[in-house]
Amino acid sequence: xxxxxxxxxxxxxxxxxxxxxxxxxxxxxxxxxxxxxxxxxxxxxxxxxxxxxxxxxxxxxxxxxxxxxxxxxxxxxxxxxxxxxxxxxxxxxxxxxxxxxxxxxxxxxxxxxxxxxxxxxxxxxxxxxxxxxxxxxxxxxxxxxxxxxxxxxxxxxxxxxxxxxxxxxxxxxxxxxxxxxxxxxxxxxxxxxxxxxxxxxxxxxxxxxxxxxxxxxxxxxxxxxxxxxxxxxxxxxxxxxxxxxxxxxxxxxxxxxxxxxxxxxxxxxxxxxxxxxxxxxxxxxxxxxxxxxxxxxxxxxxxxxxxxxxxxxxxxxxxxxxxxxxxxxxxxxxxxxxxxxxxxxxxxxxxxxxxxxxxxxxxxxxxxxxxxxxxxxxxxxxxxxxxxxxxxxxxxxxxxxxxxxxxxxxxxxxxxxxxxxxxxxxxxxxxxxxxxxxxxxxxxxxxxxxxxxxxxxxxxxxxxxxxxxxxxxxxx
DNA sequence: AAAAAAT
Numbered sequence: 001x002x003x004x005x006x007x008x009x010x011x012x013x014x015x016x017x018x019x020x021x022x023x024x025x026x027x028x029x030x031x032x033x034x035x036x037x038x039x040x041x042x043x044x045x046x047x048x049x050x051x052x053x054x055x056x057x058x059x060x061x062x063x064x065x066x067x068x069x070x071x072x073x074x075x076x077x078x079x080x081x082x083x084x085x086x087x088x089x090x091x092x093x094x095x096x097x098x099x100x101x102x103x104x105x106x107x108x109x110x111x112x113x114x115x116x117x118x119x120x121x122x123x124x125x126x127x128x129x130x131x132x133x134x135x136x137x138x139x140x141x142x143x144x145x146x147x148x149x150x151x152x153x154x155x156x157x158x159x160x161x162x163x164x165x166x167x168x169x170x171x172x173x174x175x176x177x178x179x180x181x182x183x184x185x186x187x188x189x190x191x192x193x194x195x196x197x198x199x200x201x202x203x204x205x206x207x208x209x210x211x212x213x214x215x216x217x218x219x220x221x222x223x224x225x226x227x228x229x230x231x232x233x234x235x236x237x238x239x240x241x242x243x244x245x246x247x248x249x250x251x252x253x254x255x256x257x258x259x260x261x262x263x264x265x266x267x268x269x270x271x272x273x274x275x276x277x278x279x280x281x282x283x284x285x286x287x288x289x290x291x292x293x294x295x296x297x298x299x300x301x302x303x304x305x306x307x308x309x310x311x312x313x314x315x316x317x318x319x320x321x322x323x324x325x326x327x328x329x330x331x332x333x334x335x336x337x338x339x340x341x342x343x344x345x346x347x348x349x350x351x352x353x354x355x356x357x358x359x360x361x362x363x364x365x366x367x368x369x370x371x372x373x374x375x376x377x378x379x380x381x382x383x384x385x386x387x388x389x390x391x392x393x394x395x396x397x398x399x400x401x402x403x404x405x406x407x408x409x410x411x412x413x414x415x416x417x418x419x420x421x422x423x424x425x426x427x428x429x430x431x432x433x434x435x436x437x438x439x440x441x442x443x444x445x446x447x448x449x450x451x452x453x454x455x456x457x458x459x460x461x462x463x464x465x466x467x468x469x470x471x472x473x474x475x476x
Numbered sequence: 477a478a479a480a481a482a483t
Contacts, residue, residue, distance in 0.1 A: 140480060167482065192482040218480085225481075320478065343480055369479055392478055406479095 045277040046107060048090055051267040054099070058089040065092055067123055070157040074122075078153045085112040085417075087271070088119075094269045095120040095246065100209075102245040102268035104216070104260055108280060109250045109412025110376070110419075114150055117212045117246050122155045124210045124244070125185045132204060136188040136212040137232065139219060141166045141347065142354055143374045147214060148188045155186075165189025165197060169347050191219070191228035198235055206239040215373050216247035217256040217405065220263060223392070233263070250278070250412060251405040276444040278408060283383075283415035283423060284465035285447040287436055290428040295452065296386060297330055303458045304384060304424060305336065305364070311422075311467040312381035313357070316366045317410050319387045327386060328366050340366035373409045378416045381467055385410060385425045388435045402435040404442050422465035424450070 050056055059065050061083055062075050075081045084092060087107035094103055095116060107113050121134035138144040148164040155162070163184035182203045187194070197203035211233070218224040236243055245264050252260065252272070261270070279285075290296045300316070308314055318324045321342040328340035339362045341353045357365045358377060365371075369389065389406035414421025425447065427436055440447050450457040462468040 190481055196482080223478095228481080345482085372479090390477080400477095403478095 046087060046090060046271050046273055048269070048271050050094070050269045051101060054101075056090075056093045056097070056269075059084050059092055060089065065096055065119075065123075067096075067119070068158065070159075071119070071122055071155070073157045074154040075119075078156050079115075081115070085115075087111050087113060088116055091116045091271060092119060095244075096123055100124075100244045102247075102264035104247045104252075104264060104268060104270040104272075106249060106252055106272045108273065108278060109409065110280070110416040111250075112417065113248045113250070114147060114214075114374075114376070115154070117214065117248055118147070118151045118154055120244075120246060121186050121210055121212065122151065122158060122160055125160050127158065127160055127185070129207065130183050130185070131207040132182060132184060132187050133207050134186040134210045134212070135194070135205065135208055135236075136186070136214060137191055137194055137219060137229065138188065138214045139190070139225060139373060140343075140370055141190055141350065142371060143214060144189050145351070145354075146374065146376060151186060151188065160185050162186040162188065165193045165203070167193055167345075167347065191225045191232065195228055195232055198232065205236045208236055208240055208243045210244045210246065211236055212246045212248065215249050216260060217249045217252045218373065220247070220260050221256050230263070251408055253405060275404075275442065279443045279445045280412060280415045280421075282418055282466075283411055283421040284461070285411065285423045285425070285445060286450045286461050287425040287427055287447050288450045289452055290426050291452065292428060296426045296428065297327070299426060299452060300384065300386075301331065301334055301336060303453075303455060304382070307455070307458050307462055307468070308382050309363075311462060313360070313362075313377065313379045314364045314382040314384065315371065315380055315410075315413050316364065316384040316386050317372065317389075318366060318368060319389065321368055323386065324366050324368050331364075331366075336364070337362065338364040338366055341370060342368040343370045369406055369410075371413070372406050375413055376416060377413070378419065380413050380416070381419070381421045383410055383414045383421065383423045385423065388425060388427070388432060388439070390435070400431055400435060402439050402442075404439060407439055408443070420466040422462060422467055424461075 062072060091103065091105050117136065121136065125133045136147060138147060144164055144166050148162060151162055161184040163182055165187050166189050179202060187203060194203065198205060213219040213229060219229045220226050247260055247264065288299055290299055318327060321344060324340045324342045328338060331338045339353050339356065341350055356362050360379065389403035391401040391403045411423050414423065425436060427433060436447060450461050459468065
């Protein structure tokens with residue numbers, strides 16, 4: 001195995017050989033049971049750079065972190081965690097111990113980043129102070145809700161209060177001026193709502209000790225939520241310059257990386273992963289050459305659905321709201337039970353679709369990139385890219401450019417915390433071909449081809465991905 | 477040529 005080149009910092013935490021993943025012990029069919037023997041997911045090659053001589057010892061156990069008994073109970077009893085994952089072991093000492101420096105942290109999809117900042121928030125809140133002391137901002141409604149749920153579960157025994165700041169459907173919303181001020185000690189939400197609440201003084205930020213941006217590269221990207229995020233940051237800085245800022249994501253492209261480093265305080269700590277090390281080895285990637293747009297649907301129903309039935313849940317990603325509707329309709333017309341989600345502002349409907357999927361009532365979910373990032377559903381073993389994500393910023397090039405970050409995040413919906421998974425990229429013209437090979441080059445991964453109409457190929461692929469044992473046993 | 481939030 002190649003030794004990761006870790007030279008650019010004296011305080012680099014070098015890769016130690018991980019105990020090999022006991023993935024074989026993971027049984028895909030045991031839907032709800034948390035797999036016992038999953039060990040560290042693949043965030044082995046994180047490079048840590050601390051800003052000065054503050055020595056940070058990575059934490060082998062949660063006990064070493066001086067967490068309250070209530071929080072430990074949350075980790076062991078509610079979350080059923082045993083020990084910190086790699087990113088948790090490295091980042092938690094930096095987050096929890098004085099001098100509480102800002103932190104930019106990159107780690108693989110599904111490696112446990114949420115736990116890092118949720119623990120950070122929960123342990124920095126003074127339970128006896130009834131004011132908002134921790135704030136977390138997320139790019140989508142779904143992610144804000146999910147993070148709030150994680151925080152409530154993990155913090156169940158702490159008595160710390162929380163509030164999820166996402167838009168409600170307008171008919172049952174109360175005018176802000178009339179509404180109550182937020183007293184919750186932790187607030188998690190989306191940028192628009194948080195910005196609004198701060199400006200109407202519904203949300204006070206003067207007592208904040210910790211500010212988190214989840215999916216921070218998107219939150220601070222030019223074509224993302226940069227303006228909102230910066231305004232919120234400045235507003236907080238005005239009253240509270242010592243507030244610790246945490247930026248978490250699985251992806252930071254060079255442009256955003258450069259910018260975010262200038263956004264936080266100079267003496268911040270940072271953890272990064274090389275892009276070639278960022279793909280999840282446990283999730284196998286495939287491409288299928290489809291003769292035309294229509295045959296993509298055939299491939300989905302005739303091969304992937306037929307074989308995929310026993311391999312867990314599936315998310316099909318599409319590029320536009322329109323194609324989400326279109327694909328949903330076609331598959332339903334053919335008698336398949338699928339649901340779809342996109343960002344059109346029917347919040348209640350979105351919540352319902354997600355809940356049904358989480359409860360396992362639906363097996364296949366069609367989604368726009370609203371769920372590309374962060375969505376954590378461990379039963380998802382199969383991701384289908386109905387079309388590949390494209391960047392829309394490069395006006396100066398005539399060539400289509402894949403959105404590498406979104407691609408990686410989509411793939412990361414499978415293979416949560418080291419689980420096995422497979423991705424099928426449906427491609428049908430030269431443009432797709434080029435996008436695909438650019439993605440392969442970018443991440444240094446190999447995407448093997450599955451022939452459009454070969455059941456054997458699909459079977460072999462799912463088998464190689466480790467998803468088909470259950471199926472083959474059923475057919476024995 | 478898009479999606480996300482939200483005014």
